[in-house]
Amino acid sequence: MSMKITSPEELPQKPGVYIMHNSDDEIIYVGKAKKLKNRVQSYFREEDKLDRPKTQVLMKHFSYLEYILTDTEKEALILEANLIKRHKPRYNISLKDGKQYPYIKITNEEFPRIHITRRLLNDGASYYGPYTDATNARGFIDFINKNFKIRTCKHMDGPCLNYQIKQCSAPCVNYITQEEYNKNIRRVKLLLMGRYKTILKQLKKEMNKYSKNMEFEKAAIIRDQIENIQVTLEKQNIQPTKDVDQDIIGIDHNDSEAAVVIISVRNGKTNKKDDIILKQINGFTDTEILTEFIKQYYSTAPAPDEIILEDSIEDEEIILEWLEEKQGHKIKIKVAEEGHYLTLIRIAKKNAHISLTENTKEEENPLLTLEQYLRLPKLPYHIEAFDISNISGIHAVASMVVFENAKPAKKMYRKFKMNTPGPNDFAMMKEVLTRRYSRIAPGYDEQKASSDSMYIKPDLVLIDGGKGQLGMAVEVFKSLGINDVPLVGLAKKFEELYVPGRSQPIILPRKSTALHLLQYVRDESHRFAITFHRQLRSKAFTKSILDEIPGVGKKRKQALLAHFENLDAIYDASYEEICEVEGINKKLAKTIYETLENDKNNKKKEI
Template sequence: MSNRCSNPDNLPDKPGVYIMRNIDDDVIYVGKAKSLIKRVKSYFSRSELPLKTKLLMSHFHNLEYIITDTEKEALILESNLIKKYKPKYNIRLKDDKRYPYIKITNEKFPRILITRNVRDDGAFYYGPFTDVGSVRRMVKSLKAIFKIRACRKMDGPCLNYQIHLCSAPCGGKITEISYNEIVEKINLFFEGKYNKIIDMLHEMMREAAENHEFEKAAVLRDQILSVDSILEKQKIEFDRGLEQDVIACSYDEKLACVVVFSIRDGKIIGKDDFLMSGTEGTLPDKILSAFLKQYYMSPRHVPSEIIIQYKPDEKDLIEEWLSTNQEYEVALRTPKNVTETRLVQMVAKNAEIIKNQEKEVRNTLLDLKKYIRLPKIPRHIECFDISNISGKHAVGSMVVFEDGMPKKSKYRKFKVDIPGPDDYAMMRDVLSRRYSKIAIGDNDKKPDLIIVDGGKGQLNVAVNVLKSFNLDDIPAIGLAKEFEHVFVPNNSSPIILPRNTEALHLLQRIRDEAHRFAVTYHKKLRSRELKYSVLDGIRGVGEKRKIKLLKHFGDINGIKNASVEELASVESINKNLAFTIYKHLHKSTTA
């Protein structure tokens, strides 16, 4: 239960968490303390405060506090509240919701899923992971190796069983006990206990062979080979049995990056990198302390040793918390030998590279904000393009870039049913379908910038659509291909960005990606028409002639409406073949 307080002298001399709010009642800082009264009074009694703390107190209006039984409980509560409120003046993992987790469901026959939502539902969660592509490949490999079911409904053996990708528990092809043994191996895999899995599989294969279960032994042999092939990809190997996380950071006055190398069974099995916000004017020990509390708050395996670049603030308390619910004590320490020192240096170098890359992206976005006079840094950009041939097979595309990088999971494609080659109407249709969802309160967040492929005309369409949904506070621009001019609303002259700027290169990259995505979808629809065409079955009309006819007349209706003479004017179509095509397409009306 929380309590409001306006006078720090009234706070109790007990451990707990304090929540600072501004005049609008927004949470601006969450802290924990062994003694609430002593900790909070220090904000008011000290004559010299760090700049960041001065800024915090300049916005402070009131606070509430929650008493806990121990300082360890306060630490856990503090981390949860920081994750919930994301206070401006706390050091915190930046956008941690974007990172995916691997989930092993809590079902009779569990499945392996990729999710971004961690719930208290009895499932096992592993992560977060920063490389979505590698997570997808890993899950795909594990499903194939261990034949875990993928379907939601268990209504009989499906195609996956027939092609040996599922053990078909839905058809009674495997017992619940045997299936759960497989799931246990997968849990060991995600905990990095590879050698234990290999030993277990070897023992099971030996027993199967002794019992003359040669088919089962062959399956187990293939599983061993598959797991071995995954492990062969590891570049660095240490003593067998070594289990550590190695953590280091790189930081400057505006940005901090923390990198984690995970070592399991003596092998580096993964590398994750995280950006931290709210680190201005903060020393590295406090950055790493805040990171540890938030990183291990997520459901993840905690190794017995964590090697860290700097001795973190609150080391003993964090060790006590990390050891909770473990069957072993967790040691948190700095490097103690040459090998560990070099490893920490390598992790720190990775952090430095990632931080510099992030700075380059941020500088590019800052330049873009400056050049086209945006109200804020355009971290979330949506770009639209239309693709059609004379109005036929019209499609629209939307690509999304976040922090200068494509976010392919948010791409969208649209079929457009607008008569005639009217690019403006097509763009209006696509934009209306996209932004009507935001207007009615859909969960999609507003972009910081909208780009339409085209000049003033396309931009005016975008502006009018946004106004119709009361979303005209979203900035929109048009990027014309010919001269790469940037058109902005209420300005007759375009903005011309310097040719060698990264800001222009980013705009071009986003526009070209929208074009590529639209053209790919357009070609797919055209190829479908080619594949299943009323021209099929006409002797003398193969794929090449189908393409020539469709290119010449636009679509099937154009071919149907053509005369024999018009058909014969197409390259490689003689008069006899033209008459055959005409007769085939009009047989239903002439019968």
């Protein structure tokens, strides 16, 4: 039950959560307490008696508060963490949005798939992460699919190329039983949890069983899996010697941000390192920063057997009770005071210092620079951009490119054939924006975003052009009812940035990596559109010309393509060059050359 009040006198002496609002009804702070009345009374003192500047600023914006009673302090802690994550209040420590970090997801299907996702859904799937490096996560998935032959297709409509190259076990046609397939999935889960010793033991036992039964082909497959896992462990310097999972956590901070480094130790050896940034830390003590991080981070990330810290935290007993109930196993929080753990804490702190320093260097953090200059609500991790390509309206196409973490995410690129009559680039751009973003209009199915990138809501959309093009995009989004996706226009002449609601352009320094990133995104969308347009032109050309040339059948078409590599090159080839193609005599070469020359003269507008 939630109650609105303006004075702490109305509060009971019971555990619960208090939610502070400003005069605009915005939530500005969320806290928990064992006894609500005692805790909240500390905010209602005279200004000069408030213990910190942060509290003074908070109370200047305070209008009223709500409170929610809980049965226990642990329940209050869980509720507080969930409310902070949902509302991101201005005066709470903010863990940078975990959605930008990729997770490895094992789907909840009869024959599960494994893929990267940035959305944690309550869909019965298994999630592992977060990973701060998407490339490493994808590499791990490639390794898993190759060695355990996990399916990657969505629809299971027959053996595909992956089966032909021995990278899928083809459950779609029952070439593997569900029991055997799920045995592989269980082994993959052990790998993702760092249980290398357990999986190697299982595999060796199974290999020996197949050998004794003289099933040597199956034994060889298991042998290769063992060897590949061992090679991977050697590359990562992981030796499965100790069955204990640990996170060693080091923090460094300045006045406004903190960098946290988590060194994950699995089976006694370093497995991976994660870097996370905390914002809005000004006014909080080191202990409070560390405590808030533990609560927010482990509300989604799996907690290990031991968490090693440089100092103690607040509410340790309650946090441990919550984590143990959540994870289903015993958990210890240890303070490193000497020996090996203290060395690891120092390493983590050193890495945190480096991460914090790099995060404040504008030239090395284009996403952070864009967030600040464009006043974005969060880091523009997922950027989308579009381009139109046509010649006098012929074969008009549009491209959509996607950049994630300032790098091209080519699997998310999309091509569009335009329905708008041309030439009219302005109207065509309006068409492609409508087609793309109608999928995320109010009422869209958010669950589809985990399997279809066209349902992901971008952090920033780049429009190629100035005020006019940006205004058109704003109208498209307005007509779709979308008001929470930032737009920016990049005008070519002076490389100025335009944002909605601001008449004057934003000028980034010419050497700014943020400007270079936007230029790269724009140029990549242009390149991708032109490539698609050429493909359509070439395809139309071969259908209308090559297929009509007497003597040019399927084999000679293949010979021409093999010799010239692409269809545009055939179109531009000389008579002598065509003569060099295997299987093409001089008479046929002359026919081909003359036919193409006549076509070029008749259709100059398509060149």
